[in-house]
Amino acid sequence: MKAAVTVHSKFTISNIDPRLYGSFIEHLGRAVYTGIYEPDHPTADENGMRRDVIELVRELNMPIVRYPGGNFVSAYNWEDGIGPKESRPTRLDLAWHTSESNQVGIHEFAEWCAAADTQMMLAVNLGSRGLDEARNFLEYVNHPGGSEWSDKRRANGRDEPWDVKLWCLGNEMDGPWQIGHKTADEYGRLAHETAKAMRAFDSSLELVVCGSSNAHMPTYPEWEATVLDHTYNEIDFISLHMYFENRAKNTASYLARSIELDNYIGTVAGVIAYVKAKKRSSKDVYISFDEWNVWYHSKERDKATLAGAHGWPHAPALLEDDYNFEDVLQVGCILNTFINRADVVKIACMAQLVNVIAPIMTVPGGPAWRQTIFYPYYFASVYGRGTALKLLVDSPSYRVDGLGEVPYLDISAVHDAHRNAVTFFIVNRHGSEAIELDVSLLEFGTMKIIDDQVLAHSDINITNTAEQPDNVVPKRGEGADFVNGWLGAKIAPLSYRMIRLK
Ligand code: AHR
Secondary structure: OEEEEEEEOOOEEEEOOHHHHEEEOOOOOOOOEOOOEOOOOOOEOOOOEEHHHHHHHHHHOOOEEEEOOOHHHHHOOHHHHOOOHHHOOOEEEOOOOEEEOOOOOHHHHHHHHHHHOOEEEEEEOOOOOOHHHHHHHHHHHHOOOOOHHHHHHHHOOOOOOOOOOEEEEOOOOOOOOOOOOOOHHHHHHHHHHHHHHHHHHOOOOEEEEEOOOOOOOOOOOHHHHHHHHHHHHHOOEEEEEEEEOOOOOOHHHHHOHHHHHHHHHHHHHHHHHHHHHHOOOOOOOEEEEEEEEEOOOOHHHHHHHHOOOOOOOEOOOOOOOOOEHHHHHHHHHHHHHHHHOOOOEEEEEEEOOEOOOOOEEEOOOOOEEEOOOHHHHHHHHHHOOOEEEOOEEEOOEEEEOOOEEEEOEEEEEEEEOOOOEEEEEEEEOOOOOOEEEEEEEEOOOOOOEEEEEEEOOOOOOOEOOOOOOOOOOOEEOOOOEEEOOEEEEEEOOOEEEEEEEO
16 A cells, blocks of 8 residues: 655644643542652652652653643642641542542642653642632742742742643533533633633733533533633633543544544634634634543443442552553554644643553552553654644545544654754554555755654554563664655554654
8 A cells, every 4th residue: 555745844834832742640540649659669759759750751751741630620629738748638539539648739749840850730620619729829839929828838848939830720621520510601700710810910821721521522612612702811722631442442443533633623723713703802722632542441440449339549540541552553643633733732631641541650669661652652752843744645545434534644744943853753554554655855955764663563452561561662663765855664554653854
């Protein structure tokens, strides 16, 4: 099977906001406790944070991490996580039917972010709480001193404010499962007033309002139109979430779901444009796709805990999806979609980061390791910085009900003008045929292949485990060449490939 791609140095989509490669830590399952924080672990630092996990996180070069939830944030009292650890309360977490010890709060998380070389993206609770707690939290986090909350922060050992710029106004407020769920009008009003108060403190904040939890919500996309109608001039981003699953065990239709993702982004971009025109606004609002990933492997296993069959356990194993090789391809296609939509999607957070639907797993007291999906995320984050290029793609395709024609070739390209490097991220969705790929690179000058990495495996169900962490690892790609402005490569069936030229 043959596919052709044309790329020109001047045909661009947009600069890529580095925050496209963000992530997410929620107080959920073992993400925090025995994930990032385990004071008794042999690698623990002076704050009780696992150094082995920090090292893996640093590899991913993530610019931001969203915190502290997720569904958790909608009944969270941020004040529970400050002050002496021994006096912090244990609370029942209603979102995940567990107990929260509050041994990690904003101070500990901020220290962890500094060690992991990333920035905080904080969410305020607009479920069980509202504007007042949001403004107090903001004052605690960002005000230098001389006010009640900022002086409490200083008394708690942090002199300098953290100066967090990016704030989420609640989480998935369209979801009936959310504590404090609201209608679009109720939420829109509250988000508007909260944004106004936060901006009165600092007009340079970047604020994210909740969009739909997924494209199948009955309120989608009217939710976006109503919420933006209330908030458009006070906010900067609308958040979208989407999770992927293959319970039907149908690889072809599973890998086509990034087309649905693309349609979802396109629809919400349209709603943004509609509200912008309606408001006669000159301001742009962008998408923060702040939860995305594959999530289905653990759902059966988690039912009992979530239904309360085990009482209120502290940090039980929850949402611990064991990712297989097939999921590598899905994550590759998702990241390609974000790159190809970099003009409207400025922020995206893989949900989540450690143990909970995560690229990084840990054993309490034992090792940390990379799941299969670590690698496509790593390649995109490390090499996908610069300008997204507009590609003319000519690929054979297959039909999927509800989605139409789906190309076998899924591809994105990023131009790093500083290094004059072009990186292609490629997925072959075909189950048995290789793609003979020809890429014409116009106006890039003389280049050569400087890196070629492939992720492929004969068993799409293979996973990485604590005992066998290297079942799926990148290998050097073979046979690609670059001659007279043409890149040629044979892309194996069901494989992921990153080819970098300079
Ligand atoms: O990431 C897991 C959960 O998925 C989050 O808590 C919630 O926002 C979403 O439904």
